[in-house]
Amino acid sequence: DTAVSQTPKYLVTQMGNDKSIKCEQNLGHDTMYWYKQDSKKFLKIMFSYNNKELIINETVPNRFSPKSPDKAHLNLHINSLELGDSAVYFCASSQEGTETEAFFGQGTRLTVV
Amino acid sequence: GNSVTQMEGPVTLSEEAFLTINCTYTATGYPSLFWYVQYPGEGLQLLLKATKADDKGSNKGFEATYRKETTSFHLEKGSVQVSDSAVYFCALTSNTGGFKTIFGAGTRLFVKA
Numbered sequence: 762d763t764a765v766s767q768t769p770k771y772l773v774t775q776m777g778n779d780k781s782i783k784c785e786q787n788l789g790h791d792t793m794y795w796y797k798q799d800s801k802k803f804l805k806i807m808f809s810y811n812n813k814e815l816i817i818n819e820t821v822p823n824r825f826s827p828k829s830p831d832k833a834h835l836n837l838h839i840n841s842l843e844l845g846d847s848a849v850y851f852c853a854s855s856q857e858g859t860e861t862e863a864f865f866g867q868g869t870r871l872t873v874v
Numbered sequence: 875g876n877s878v879t880q881m882e883g884p885v886t887l888s889e890e891a892f893l894t895i896n897c898t899y900t901a902t903g904y905p906s907l908f909w910y911v912q913y914p915g916e917g918l919q920l921l922l923k924a925t926k927a928d929d930k931g932s933n934k935g936f937e938a939t940y941r942k943e944t945t946s947f948h949l950e951k952g953s954v955q956v957s958d959s960a961v962y963f964c965a966l967t968s969n970t971g972g973f974k975t976i977f978g979a980g981t982r983l984f985v986k987a
Contacts, residue, residue: 859906
């Protein structure tokens with residue numbers, strides 16, 4: 762059973778389109794995250810949700826909007842895609858608390874052409 | 875704010891060589907420290923962790939000790955294998971401004987047979 766699953770794994774789309782990436786975790790965790798990994802492997806947090814509420818929103822263009830219908834799901838919607846949005850996007854989850862590790866999905870490689 | 879700095883790569887070693895990847899951090903409060911590993915085409919997975927000063931985390935022959943006096947969490951392995959080739963991320967989790975895990979830039983390790 763996959764603990765954190767995200768779909769699709771690959772996404773190729775044209776500039777200006779709107780797309781969504783879905784994430785689901787079956788670990789019963791309270792907190793879910795979205796991270797962006799650029800071509801140099803640098804990993805940057807975008808959003809964090811705890812029990813369906815947004816608790817961290819880093820400096821991210823407002824074209825990016827997370828949506829959490831329940832605490833097991835955190836989807837990422839991106840409007841008006843730009844070339845610079847091309848990256849690998851990782852969903853992760855963790856139990857609340859500083860001592861617990863994050864569990865990551867396999868990543869979604871987004872390519873904007 | 876909190877931050878994690880780790881040595882730049884890539885690091886190239888021969889099989890059975892000794893590995894050190896340096897990591898230092900800046901944080902308020904009492905963070906937990908982690909090393910994650912990312913194999914090609916996969917998401918990150920926890921390698922080891924330490925939740926308080928002087929704790930040593932270990933797994934698969936890798937070790938790291940939480941040094942509060944030097945704000946460091948260096949990763950070591952006595953004898954690397956080709957299968958250890960991956961990207962390694964140092965990270966900390968704190969509850970400053972909401973539970974958040976911050977990652978270093980990642981260090982790519984290549985091990986030659």
